[in-house]
Amino acid sequence: MKNPQLIKIIAQFSIYLEENNLRKTTERIMILEEIYSRNDHFDAEELYMDFQNRNQLISRATIYNTLDLLSDSGFIRRNQFGTNKTRYEKASNFRQHDHLICLDCNKISEFCDPRLQQIQQTVSSIMEFEIQSHDLLLFGKCRKENCENKKIKQN
Secondary structure, eight states: OOOHHHHHHHHHHHHHHHHTTOOOOHHHHHHHHHHHHOOSOBOHHHHHHHHHHTTOOOOHHHHHHHHHHHHHTTSEEEEOTTSSSOEEEEOTTOOOOEEEEETTTOOEEEEOOHHHHHHHHHHHHHHTOOOOOOOOEEEEOOOTTTOHHHHHHHO
16 A cells, blocks of 8 residues: 555646646656655666666656656756766655765765754845755765775775
8 A cells, every 4th residue: 555645746746747738647657656665866777777677667768758747847856966967856745955975985865954944044135035945965975984885895
């Protein structure tokens, strides 16, 4: 049985598709379900390979087109994380958060600090600027015991 949050997301996506005269296909729903079952940042190729590995035949074109649709509709977020590779994460009904990116292993960690919201409000007021959203990417290196590359080299 699907969790209530996922049922709600699928219902919202179905309404979005209907309101925009777009087809509600099985593949689009499968992709949405897969994304909302994940807790990571992924790229289109990883998503495609996950379906292939489970013998669920969804074309690359369908994956890319659906990712564009989900991003444009606000159900997922696109991120670059300082590279040319686009990575995605679920977005609907999730709190604002920022990212730490390890320069050695490319691990992406999320964090949330309420002080950033206060800074954003202060800057908005001082600069007379209406902030719509923000992205904070902090680049550095994992501590030795946490870094995926360093763990591999030790073994």
